[in-house]
Amino acid sequence: MNPVRIAMVSLTHGHTRKYFTTLKSNPKLQWVAVCAESMEIKQRFDAQNFGVPCYLDDQIMYDEHPDIEAVVLASANHLHLEQMQRCAGRGIHILSMKIPTFDMDEYDRMIQLVQKTDIICQIELELHYNPVVDRIKQVVASGELGTIQSIAATNTTLSPTWAFPWQGVPEYSYGSRQPLSSGDSRFRGGALCDHPHIFDLARWLTGSDFQSIYAQVAPNIRPDLIEEDMLVVTGKMQDGSAFLFDPSWSRMEERLEVPGPGWEVYPKRMEVDLVVVGEKGNMLADCFGPNVYHNGGPNDRYTVQYTYFDEWIGMMDEFVNCIRKHIQPKINLSWHRRTIEVMNACYESIAIDNVVTV
Amino acid sequence: MSFTRIKSQLHPLQQGLKLLADKYAVTLPTDWHLSHSLQSPATTRMLMLPGWAVCDQLSPSSDIHPLLPWQEERRFVELRQIVQQGTIEHVSMWRSRWLVPDGTLTLPQAIYREAGICQWVLDSPATSVFATIRGTSAANVILRLENGVTCGIEIGRAPADAPATVDRHEIIAQRGVASDQVVDCEVRPSSIYVMTDSAAKTYTDVDHELFGLNEQQAAIVRTAFTALKTLDAFTADRTIHEQLAHLTALAIESDRSQQRLDVLTIGGVV
Numbered sequence: 259m260n261p262v263r264i265a266m267v268s269l270t271h272g273h274t275r276k277y278f279t280t281l282k283s284n285p286k287l288q289w290v291a292v293c294a295e296s297m298e299i300k301q302r303f304d305a306q307n308f309g310v311p312c313y314l315d316d317q318i319m320y321d322e323h324p325d326i327e328a329v330v331l332a333s334a335n336h337l338h339l340e341q342m343q344r345c346a347g348r349g350i351h352i353l354s355m356k357i358p359t360f361d362m363d364e365y366d367r368m369i370q371l372v373q374k375t376d377i378i379c380q381i382e383l384e385l386h387y388n389p390v391v392d393r394i395k396q397v398v399a400s401g402e403l404g405t406i407q408s409i410a411a412t413n414t415t416l417s418p419t420w421a422f423p424w425q426g427v428p429e430y431s432y433g434s435r436q437p438l439s440s441g442d443s444r445f446r447g448g449a450l451c452d453h454p455h456i457f458d459l460a461r462w463l464t465g466s467d468f469q470s471i472y473a474q475v476a477p478n479i480r481p482d483l484i485e486e487d488m489l490v491v492t493g494k495m496q497d498g499s500a501f502l503f504d505p506s507w508s509r510m511e512e513r514l515e516v517p518g519p520g521w522e523v524y525p526k527r528m529e530v531d532l533v534v535v536g537e538k539g540n541m542l543a544d545c546f547g548p549n550v551y552h553n554g555g556p557n558d559r560y561t562v563q564y565t566y567f568d569e570w571i572g573m574m575d576e577f578v579n580c581i582r583k584h585i586q587p588k589i590n591l592s593w594h595r596r597t598i599e600v601m602n603a604c605y606e607s608i609a610i611d612n613v614v615t616v
Numbered sequence: 617m618s619f620t621r622i623k624s625q626l627h628p629l630q631q632g633l634k635l636l637a638d639k640y641a642v643t644l645p646t647d648w649h650l651s652h653s654l655q656s657p658a659t660t661r662m663l664m665l666p667g668w669a670v671c672d673q674l675s676p677s678s679d680i681h682p683l684l685p686w687q688e689e690r691r692f693v694e695l696r697q698i699v700q701q702g703t704i705e706h707v708s709m710w711r712s713r714w715l716v717p718d719g720t721l722t723l724p725q726a727i728y729r730e731a732g733i734c735q736w737v738l739d740s741p742a743t744s745v746f747a748t749i750r751g752t753s754a755a756n757v758i759l760r761l762e763n764g765v766t767c768g769i770e771i772g773r774a775p776a777d778a779p780a781t782v783d784r785h786e787i788i789a790q791r792g793v794a795s796d797q798v799v800d801c802e803v804r805p806s807s808i809y810v811m812t813d814s815a816a817k818t819y820t821d822v823d824h825e826l827f828g829l830n831e832q833q834a835a836i837v838r839t840a841f842t843a844l845k846t847l848d849a850f851t852a853d854r855t856i857h858e859q860l861a862h863l864t865a866l867a868i869e870s871d872r873s874q875q876r877l878d879v880l881t882i883g884g885v886v
Binding site for chain 2: 388390394397402403519539540541542544545547548549551552558563565568569572
């Protein structure tokens with residue numbers, strides 16, 4: 259199998275650095291080029307000496323490297339459609355970040371674009387390639403727990419807005435400036451927009467679809483953010499099972515411009531925990547634990563140092579396989595549409611402070 | 617393709633190694649065997665196994681390749697980085713506690729492993745050893761490393777079906793403490809707990825590519841794979857094995873004589 263010749267654009271997404279290692283080391287990929295969104299980001303990339311040319315205009319990059327077969331769109335959400343259009347026009351396959359767009363008309367145009375140009379488009383929901391999630395799926399599928407009655411899940415992190423400023427700008431994160439509710443000075447685009455995984459996992463694990471949603475925002479723990487950073491979501495699936503999700507930015511951070519050691523104030527910067535209550539038993543899962551721990555530099559705070567994070571290997575394997583066999587991946591635009599729709603329903607529920615049927 | 621989906625008659629460790637070799641286009645030698653122990657098919661020309669399985673052999677025969685699996689176990693990789701990158705500074709002491717489930721490793725094998733881990737994480741060979749050993753039940757070892765760090769190693773036997781894993785490593789420094797066990801816990805947590813009417817089950821899966829292998833098995837496979845990619849690694853591993861086998865024998869001798877014993881310097885080991 260020939261390596262897939264791949265590029266990256268923007269380099270402004272929080273997961274960008276994780277791709278650098280994968281693109282460099284995976285023999286199924288040939289890392290051809292990148293396009294940075296600004297000179298500052300280009301300088302940062304060039305300083306890492308990957309030996310990969312870095313451009314400031316993706317059209318120029320594509321013109322210079324007509325052999326590019328696939329692109330990782332590591333960019334702000336509001337740029338995804340136009341970047342997809344440029345890729346599709348050249349028949350370039352796409353790995354999209356976890357939020358293609360919150361605008362459902364725009365989302366449908368993306369689906370049509372991919373179908374019309376017959377390219378592969380995978381959505382980056384890397385938890386599907388996490389070994390703990392592998393086991394969760396296996397235990398649930400075994401029937402050992404019986405029918406799922408409830409799923410409680412957290413996807414809590416620090417706020418990435420200081421390192422990736424677009425996530426703190428409603429127009430760039432959510433796609434438009436929409437108040438959370440009348441009388442609330444905050445806008446859509448915060449923590450909820452950063453955490454689709456648990457909505458997706460609930461669909462996978464139950465094999466059911468969402469029926470109703472009630473979401474509530476709490477007071478921000480970062481009062482200067484203009485988006486929500488704390489919220490909780492509950493509701494029911496069509497199979498009658500209940501769920502409770504916490505997709506908050508509840509882990510306080512140092513306001514670093516470049517993520518690195520000392521970023522976290524709370525010891526663990528990111529958690530995905532699940533509790534599944536079944537008819538016959540329960541399952542508790544920590545998708546990113548256990549780890550190792552220290553209270554050393556730079557801030558002498560108790561800190562979790564992760565031992566996980568190989569999700570990108572499995573995810574890129576699937577992307578390559580789908581490109582070479584020309585099949586759509588399991589997490590494709592059409593599958594993921596419902597998750598985005600339900601996340602929008604959370605915002606609707608917040609706006610009316612009541613349950614929304616989805 | 618994930619590990620568990622491979623249809624094969626191979627031993628799980630061999631399946632895992634073959635999967636990685638096929639995926640990353642690494643040529644496997646002919647007639648190789650990857651195992652926990654010295655047992656292997658008669659046709660084997662190359663036997664790869666954790667070094668502790670031959671901890672009583674200073675110089676195993678040339679067809680045996682002792683592996684040092686802790687070098688690919690992620691918690692130890694991270695602890696080593698925490699030391700090497702200066703996240704904690706001026707290390708004073710290493711402390712480890714392992715209650716070894718019956719039917720897995722013997723006390724000498726456990727001493728080999730724990731000494732190997734602390735020397736590698738702290739990047740310094742032992743210069744002396746003192747040990748107190750009680751039959752096949754417990755071994756307490758104090759090592760002094762070349763860099764001055766003192767290492768207290770506590771090993772005991774545990775029932776084969778012990779409900780929790782006690783396997784803890786801690787590094788205490790002037791600036792900071794690092795550990796593979798979270799504060800305020802006596803046992804290492806698992807990633808998943810399943811509680812039904814039958815006995816509770818726990819899982820700790822650490823490797824998506826090798827899903828189905830436990831943490832230790834995955835480390836053995838990864839170490840064999842790394843060694844196969846750079847065959848020079850076998851020579852280096854062998855040198856470290858010789859030192860660890862020597863150190864293990866010294867620990868037993870130290871208990872017998874109740875003397876602190878010096879460890880021979882074997883070039884460039886840790």
